[in-house]
Amino acid sequence: MASSLYQEQDYYRGVYEAHPKEHFSPFRRDYARVIHSASFRRLQGKTQIFPCSESEFFRNRLTHSLEVAQIAKSIATGLNSRFSLDIDTDLVETAALCHDIGHPPFGHNGEKALHAKMLEFGGFEGNAQALRLLAKTEKKIFEGEGPIHSGKDNRFGLNLTYRTLAAILKYDKEIPSYIISSSGYPIKGYYLSEKMLVEKIKQHVLAGYSEGVLVGKKFKTIECSIMDLADDIAYSTYDIEDAFKGGFLDPLSMLNTEHKLLKKVQQQAELDGIIVSISDIQSVLRSIFEGIIDFDAKFTDIYQQAKKLANSSYLRTKFTSNLVHYCISNVELDCDKNCPVLSSVHLSPKVRKQVEILKLFVYFTVISAPKMNVVRYQGREIISTLFDILIASQFETSLLPEDVGEIFYAYHLDDQANRARTISDFIASMTDRYAIELYSRFTSSSAQSIFKPV
Known part of the structure; x- marks a missing residue:
């Protein structure tokens, strides 16, 4: 090369x-x-x-x-x-x-x-x-x-x-x-x-x-x-740091994971073409804390070190930096x-x-x-409802912003593929908050300002 x-x-x-x-x-x-x-x-x-x-x-x-x-x-x-x-x-x-x-x-x-x-x-x-x-x-x-x-x-x-x-x-x-x-x-x-x-x-x-x-x-x-x-690399490191901050994970819970969860990881890894044993998984979960947690120390010291890592911004930064x-x-x-x-x-x-x-x-x-499943359900409901409302508006007065409507109505009524794709493009471009606000304006009984642009 x-x-x-x-x-x-x-x-x-x-x-x-x-x-x-x-x-x-x-x-x-x-x-x-x-x-x-x-x-x-x-x-x-x-x-x-x-x-x-x-x-x-x-x-x-x-x-x-x-x-x-x-x-x-x-x-x-x-x-x-x-x-x-x-x-x-x-x-x-x-x-x-x-x-x-x-x-x-x-x-x-x-x-x-x-x-x-x-x-x-x-x-x-x-x-x-x-x-x-x-x-x-x-x-x-x-x-x-x-x-x-x-x-x-x-x-x-x-x-x-x-x-x-x-x-x-x-x-x-x-x-x-x-x-x-x-x-x-x-x-x-x-x-x-x-x-x-x-x-x-x-x-x-x-x-x-x-x-x-x-x-x-x-x-x-x-x-x-x-x-x-x-x-x-980013997924496998920074997401753990966020999980520590959010209280979803901590070093000791990772090191003492139940066998059935480790089995899930093993089975999915095999589906992805990577053969690992349960001991391989446990070894990886232990190795990522080397240099931060002294596993040869007394249990009380290990507990304090693990707790400090989960709660200390300095140690979390060191942890992710080392992994990357x-x-x-x-x-x-x-x-x-x-x-x-x-x-x-x-x-x-x-x-x-x-x-x-x-x-x-x-x-x-x-x-x-489970806590994340609630959020997932909400997101699916919002996007599905928005799509149904917006695609149905082609037979009535448009609910689309002017620039999106310009694209949408440029396609013939029989061209449902491109009209649907335009709605999909619009929804995909939304932020979480915008999607929630628009959903609320369409479905909520409380008054919404007409002066806030769509």
Whole structure:
């Protein structure tokens, strides 16, 4: 991988833009566009694990994305140094900032609720929505006489470079336009509406390589691989810190977890292709506290150290810092000599097991906790009701904001797929609080101000 990872066609955009006084790279321009976009700002009001209304301490989608970006940049910088590469850190950061930008309010439960409403129109999936948002629905650039004109979609979203769009394309799979499934789990991939875009992305990024370069493998760039790994590292570390602060977990409860819960973690890990034993899980849960808790001390001292870790901001910060540094230090490179662009990164087997175990442990102990189930039910109810109300308004006076209505009514009444997708786009763009407020205005008997914009 001594040659450059980038070529001229990587910098092309859907709509040509002339920048005669360019002071920074096309990838840095993409970074700036994401930072200044409304969708990126709204991430501050979207749930990560704990509802945004609970406390300013807990991470939201925005702070999580910033942390993923920093981890991703650290990984890229380390790889550049170790292997004499030229991975563009602006591009890696932009991909990380965008990795959750398509997620709806109320986390993955909001995603499932929208998916259920969109089954006959291609479903809903956060990664597919991220690509659609960046390349189409974010309000910056369109061609022609209007965003939608004479049935043609003229929107180009932020008009990012093809290489930047490639860096957020995690799943090289077209989602069926009609989904026959009651599982409730979204299909990971991209929508049919972005199929031609994905083909253009591949044409530009793989220009100059042989036609058979994708035989036997999926399209996923090295920057996307770094972003994906950074997300896993963030999930497996910072979510534990939030769980400590929220009182859902503490070190001693983790070290003395019931066997049936450990069995759940083991079974799910095996479904994900990772073979671990119960003792492996227990060993990981113990090892993450090394250097902070002295397990050779008396029980009373261990108890005090564990309690202090759960309650001390200084120790929690040290704890997560140690975990993140340990993971970044164990990143390995899989070089694709035939197509360096499609090289990938992964954690060493030992550390990968640790990351997967911690992710699953948090899922079963925190995300699936009864208190969180109440929040999940509320989120599903709000999104489902909003969708039903807004889609039904096409036969009456519109309840949509003017800019959304402009898109919605530009499609013919018979084009239910695009009309439903427009409603889905609108709901997915909402913050938790906005969705709750709009739901309340539609369903509450108490008076609401008509002067507050929709």
